[in-house]
Amino acid sequence: MTNKAITIIDIAKLLGVSKSTVSRALKDHPDISNATKEAVHMMAKQLKYKPNAVAMSLRHKKSKVIGLIVPTLSPFFFPSVIHGIENEVNKRGYNLMILQSNESYEREVRNVDILQSNNVEGILVSISRKTEDLSHFTSLIEDNTPIVFFDRIPKSIQADMVLVDDVLGAFTAVEHLISIGKRKIAICLGNPNLLISSNRLSGYKKALKKHSIEINEEFIITGESSEEAENETKKLLELTNPPDAILAISDLTMSGIMKAMYAKKIKIPEDIAVIGFCEDTFSQMYNPPVSTIDPMGIEIGKIATERLFQRIHENNILEPKTINLSSRLIIRDSTKI
Amino acid sequence: MTNKAITIIDIAKLLGVSKSTVSRALKDHPDISNATKEAVHMMAKQLKYKPNAVAMSLRHKKSKVIGLIVPTLSPFFFPSVIHGIENEVNKRGYNLMILQSNESYEREVRNVDILQSNNVEGILVSISRKTEDLSHFTSLIEDNTPIVFFDRIPKSIQADMVLVDDVLGAFTAVEHLISIGKRKIAICLGNPNLLISSNRLSGYKKALKKHSIEINEEFIITGESSEEAENETKKLLELTNPPDAILAISDLTMSGIMKAMYAKKIKIPEDIAVIGFCEDTFSQMYNPPVSTIDPMGIEIGKIATERLFQRIHENNILEPKTINLSSRLIIRDSTKI
DNA sequence: ACCGGTCGTGCAACCGGTTGCGGTTAATAA
DNA sequence: TTATTAACCGCAACCGGTTGCACGACCGGT
CATH class of the missing domain: 3.40.50.2300 (Response regulator)
Incomplete structure (x- = not known):
């Protein structure tokens, strides 16, 4: 918009009318005669008039x-x-x-x-x-x-x-894991300052509680980056009594978790089932495609x-x-x- | 911004000066005395004055x-x-x-x-x-x-x-595949109307030509969606003489290709090597993590x-x-x- | 010929800033 | 004391469009 754009004043001058008339004609105001309206519209089209949104914004x-x-x-x-x-x-x-x-x-x-x-x-x-x-x-x-x-x-x-509803989401995920026979369920959190972390954690705990599964603090890990999630997951897998399912709190943590699973040659879902909060598109990129609580972006x-x-x-x-x-x-x- | 925002006129009135003075004071114009400037700045801060970007936009x-x-x-x-x-x-x-x-x-x-x-x-x-x-x-x-x-x-x-440089990118990818001993190299294109498709295809062909590898039309497939890419790749894998490497033209096609690979239990890279044009973040989500020509978004x-x-x-x-x-x-x- | 009413249009103010120019005041020089 | 000038500040136009109001022309009715 460096060059002079054409304005209603240009149209007005060329038509020998006032700019108010042009303005009204352009918005089909009843006061204006059809002849004038047509002339204005013609001219506007011809000059490729574009209303100035900034001026209108200032006005209204x-x-x-x-x-x-x-x-x-x-x-x-x-x-x-x-x-x-x-x-x-x-x-x-x-x-x-x-x-x-x-x-x-x-x-x-x-x-x-x-x-x-x-x-x-x-x-x-x-x-x-x-x-x-x-x-x-x-x-x-x-x-x-x-x-x-x-x-x-x-x-x-x-x-x-x-x-x-993150509490419900995590709850649903964990119940789903339980429903397929898993009971040693881990969770990989992300940034602890985020509300989603605490909410999803509490949904996780709620589900375990409901099914009388004791909470194992060793199964609650944190990975803010994919790498961290990967490392923490590896540690998890090396426990003498490792989990049989894991819930990933985000796409990023899922990425790290899956890398750890591949590295340790874990069979999914037989050895360990995996579920996360992943976008649909991304959840399908893994092998196997991972179950997910859609974050609904x-x-x-x-x-x-x-x-x-x-x-x-x-x-x-x-x-x-x-x-x-x-x-x-x-x-x-x-x-x- | 539904309510009346405060303007330089408000400041001017309260201070008993003109709005031009306020305007100049706010931008540290030399014409204005320090006393006035300070008064204006104080008042502006106090009233939480925010310049109206729209008005300024209209002006200059x-x-x-x-x-x-x-x-x-x-x-x-x-x-x-x-x-x-x-x-x-x-x-x-x-x-x-x-x-x-x-x-x-x-x-x-x-x-x-x-x-x-x-x-x-x-x-x-x-x-x-x-x-x-x-x-x-x-x-x-x-x-x-x-x-x-x-x-x-x-x-x-x-x-x-x-x-x-998509031609170069595809060329590089294919040469890399050749360098690890692959010669039956397939490519999965995306939307054929896109320039990137034809460019990457020509880079692919160029590399093959340089290394005196004949172009096999059966190895050039198209998958606009992940599903289509998956299906086309499966067909590819069922050929009597299947490829030993495949180049994915986008994240989406890569996703489909990898699904097909998993489904057919192909060993990567031993049976078939895979490379694509994938964002770094996404290329690491696969198992194994895939080599990629970074599209540099x-x-x-x-x-x-x-x-x-x-x-x-x-x-x-x-x-x-x-x-x-x-x-x-x-x-x-x-x-x- | 006079009044009232419509119709079509223009004037000017307005939105919130910016800026050229001119005016007022006080300090300084002559 | 008077002329000069710098220091400060205000007026008004402007950016592009909108809108309340007034104004002139024209009409029909009395």
């Missing part, structure tokens, strides 16, 4: 832009969410502005400022690990900006939340966006609501006995 | 926004590219507006309009499969909007292009963005240039004899 304070803040764009989860979001946003004639916080509190605050500056009509956020102080969000809410949190949600704030994006637009259209007067999606269990060969 | 026609059009946001390639792009864009204090064309020509045209309307300062594009007519891009270029194409580039247009995004900013900063007067990244070969167990 509606930018037709939705802001998104995610901690990272690295695989696997957030790109899927974005996919779900973009579909919905685009469907409504809105556009999406994406910002990464890179797990930094300062950048998250700055990103909120940027989105405010750009007059976005609503914001979707998954907060960074470091975020403790929530004042940048509370002030947004006080300013009456529609906002929906998803996945990485803040603990104490009055706002819409969209997430999957696309779905989360879709639902969060729908809720955001509900807020936008109803003047943001809705009661804050937490939407708990229940993730679905997909059974594949890694748990088929 | 600089939006600080970069537009991105991709065919899809589904895994695997484009999310990586976006990751690379966002890092660079953000680093420069710019923001990113993302649009999907969903492989539709009409949506691509519409997306270009949207970006123009939003006064983006530059555009990054990977074109849709359906795009034949390029007039929406040529008119952009005539309007002097900085633009850089990447990966899916149009054939005949004068503009910057960033891509990996993040890198492409980075380079394309750097080039775009070069254009933006140098008033778009650069000669169009095609940047050919050479992808690197990563050798893993799937080709280690």
Whole structure:
């Protein structure tokens, strides 16, 4: 947009009318005669007139832009969410502005400022690990900006939340493992600061408790990176009494776990069954394809966006609501006995 | 931004000065006395004043926004590219507006309009499969909007292009297979309309030719989806004279190929070696981890963005240039004899 | 000939900043 | 004391489109 774009003023001059007339003609205002309307439309087409969204945004304070803040764009989860979001946003004639916080509190605050500056009509956020102080969000809410949190949600704030029921998800996974006869069930956690870790862990414990299986602390390992997960899993496999099933908390940990399994030539699922929280696409890449509790990335994006637009259209007067999606269990060969 | 945000006018009124003074004070203009500057800054901080990016964008026609059009946001390639792009864009204090064309020509045209309307300062594009007519891009270029194409580039247009040398990539892959003693080398293509398919195919052929290996048409298969790739690979494996190596053209085809390998209990790499064009992260998920010609998603995004900013900063007067990244070969167990 | 009402259009203010230019004040030089 | 000038600041136009209001032309009815 470096060159002079043509404006309604150009059309007005060429037609010898005022710019208000052009403006009204373009939006089919009843005040304008058909003759004038046609002339304006013709001219607009001819000059390839494109309305200036920035000017309109300034005028009505509606930018037709939705802001998104995610901690990272690295695989696997957030790109899927974005996919779900973009579909919905685009469907409504809105556009999406994406910002990464890179797990930094300062950048998250700055990103909120940027989105405010750009007059976005609503914001979707998954907060960074470091975020403790929530004042940048509370002030947004006080300013009456529609906002929906998803996945990485803040603990104490009055706002819409969209997430999957991780406790239930882990519970379901573990019950499934039990149902195929496994009882020595391990879990590989990811970053302990994330709510998903503690939630999934508690679902895991809940299921064991329900089935009167004692919790073995040796079976609870942590792998923030794929390598770490791989190493920890190897240690697990070397225990005198190793597990007969393992639950991976993320795509990344699953990747490490499966490497360890291959290295130790474990038979899946006979020796050890494997299940994880993996995107459908990725869960099928393993040998055998792994059973999974779908983390529902696309779905989360879709639902969060729908809720955001509900807020936008109803003047943001809705009661804050937490939407708990229940993730679905997909059974594949890694748990088929 | 539904509520009244505070503006320089609010500050001006409270301080009993004009808005021009506030404006100048905020940007440290020498005309303004230190006393006034301090007062303004204090008040701005106190009221949590946030400059209105939209108004500024309207004024100097600089939006600080970069537009991105991709065919899809589904895994695997484009999310990586976006990751690379966002890092660079953000680093420069710019923001990113993302649009999907969903492989539709009409949506691509519409997306270009949207970006123009939003006064983006530059555009990054990977074109849709359906795009034949390029007039929406040529008119952009005539309007002097900085633009850089990447990966899916149009054939005949004068503009910057960033891509990996696919011919060389495939050539390298095949030579690597030959170097470990394979000679019956198959290739699984993806969508035949994509330039990467024909380029990688020609690199494949070139390498075979160089080593005087006859091209076997039976060894050239196509799998647009993972399932199709799986089925075609199975057929391949049932040939009376099956290949001893296979080159996968994408993550998706690799996924299908590996499934077929597992199903047929092929030993990798002894029976058949496998190599693909896979993202590093994903190539390690297989058993064994597969060798790969890195498609350099993040890198492409980075380079394309750097080039775009070069254009933006140098008033778009650069000669169009095609940047050919050479992808690197990563050798893993799937080709280690 | 006068009044009221429609129809079509233009004027000007507005959104929130930026900026050229001109004006006011006080300090300094002549 | 007066002219000069630097230091500070305000006016108003501008970016591109929107919109309340007024205005002129034209019509029919009395």
